[in-house]
Amino acid sequence: MLLFLLSCFSFIIVFKSSNLYEMVSFLTPKFWIQLFLRPVLKNHASFELSKLDDFEMSLLDLHDLALDQILEQLSPAELCSLAGVCTYLRSKCRSNDMWEKHMEKKWGRIIGNAALREWHWYMANNNKRKYSISGGNNGGSFYSICSWWPLNLVFRPKLQRKSEIKGDLPPDSIMAWYLSLETGEFWFPAQVYNRENGHDGFMLSCYDAKISYNLKTDTFQARYSPHGRRTIEENISWSRLRTPPIDTPPYNLHISDCLDDLRPGDHFEIQWRRNKAYPYGWWYGVIGHLESCSVNEDHCICHDSETVIMEFNQYAPESRWRRKKVSRKDHREEGNEADGFYGGIRKLYSKQEISMWKSLWPTKVLN
Structure with a gap:
């Protein structure tokens, strides 16, 4: 009991002194209902807008369609945070439907068939690997809040234990792939324009490499073939990357058909x-x-x-x-x-x- 009281007391202090309060308010149904319904209902003379101020309900009381529309507005960080609330929201926030657009928006331009094959191979050879929604090599505070259990008390009084809420991401989920890319854990094939930061010997060329993302700098590092005078390059911008336009491996001759x-x-x-x-x-x-x-x-x-x-x-x-x-x-x-x-x-x-x-x-x- 003493440990419980100390935990609650510590949480209240941190909660009041941080932006978590705003985040929680942002995720409540009342916020979204007022945001979307107030502009519509103000045109109806028979409806008193003051009734919206008295509107109280649980986020879990919403219909699936309404809840999905709210979740679709959330960023990856917010989906990770909300996934730590309870088993039901964890299932919702980790679903492929919620992560497809985030995957396409951030990674679609440089993720191709070669990267997908590499991901499947990576998971097949790391089948014992667990992906926690609170982990990450360089994600830092981005993911640490995802399974912070006192936050659960704000949303729902009857929750399961922390270990049950946190869970592990299934290896075939888009969320697992996204987090592996975001944290720099997964190295994937792509092509780099003007390698070695525009060295004269590589101007207007594009070379295959394995690349990894650095969340802190929003840049990439590349590992090139062991042949040549340099094999690693850092601080590569997004604009210097592309997905391989054809599936010809870098050591194979492309058959010219043009x-x-x-x-x-x-x-x-x-x-x-x-x-x-x-x-x-x-x-x-x-x-x-x-x-x-x-x-x-x-x-x-x-x-x-x-x-x-x-x-x-x-x-x-x-x-x-x-x-x-x-x-x-x-x-x-x-x-x-x-x-x-x-x-x-x-x-x-x-x-x-x-x-x-x-x-x-x-x-x-x-x-």
Whole structure:
């Protein structure tokens, strides 16, 4: 009994001196009912708005549809907090329906099929791993309140024990995936533009990496292939990441299926690697004209030639990296140890992809 009284006393002091009181008021049905109904009911002369002020009910008394609409307005942090109230709200707040939009909004742009496969593999090999709604490597206070048991007393007098309320997230839940990403616990495959923070040797390229999120800095760290002079990069912004546009692994040659469609002015990406022990990176370029072409659109015959000119205009005209000839008919990996090896080609059709590459254009001409 003494321990109980001390716990209650401590909670009251902390509760009154923090923003928890506002958070609790924010989550009560009265707050939401007044928020949504007052603007509507004030137009009805027969309804006294003062009745809303006397409205009292439990959050759990709401119909499922009304409760779901309230929960859909909550942030991930608020869903985590409310999940610690009772078993019923825990089930509601942890459901995939509540987390799909949060997953898509924050992670949809950089999470692709490769990351999903990696997640399934990760869970299959960590089937004993438990995901608590109050855990996290760098989540800190973001999750610590999720299972703070005195908060439960504010919402409902008849609650189960803390261990029953807290629970563990099922490994196949979207919430479990979201928390693993948010806390940086899960490393997933993505591609990084201009690796090594825009080093001249990687300008207008995009390389595969395993990345992990840092909640405190809102940036990522990347682990690249062990080959090369550097394998780890930190403080990567969201804008330098993308999901792999195709499912070709970084060590595999992409089978080019666009060679017959390439015309001068078309934008493309081509695989390139320093030597055959390295993974490919994707490099941006534009299709150029043959030296024998008049560069006149009405008389250009470049598209009829078996040779395609790949131009990399970030390099100076005299640079050995400026132009590359490839064959339309029998193009495979080609190159040497001095100039590297050129691989598969993909034509860019998306204006968004092309715009992204142009936004990364170097501020100086490369040699």
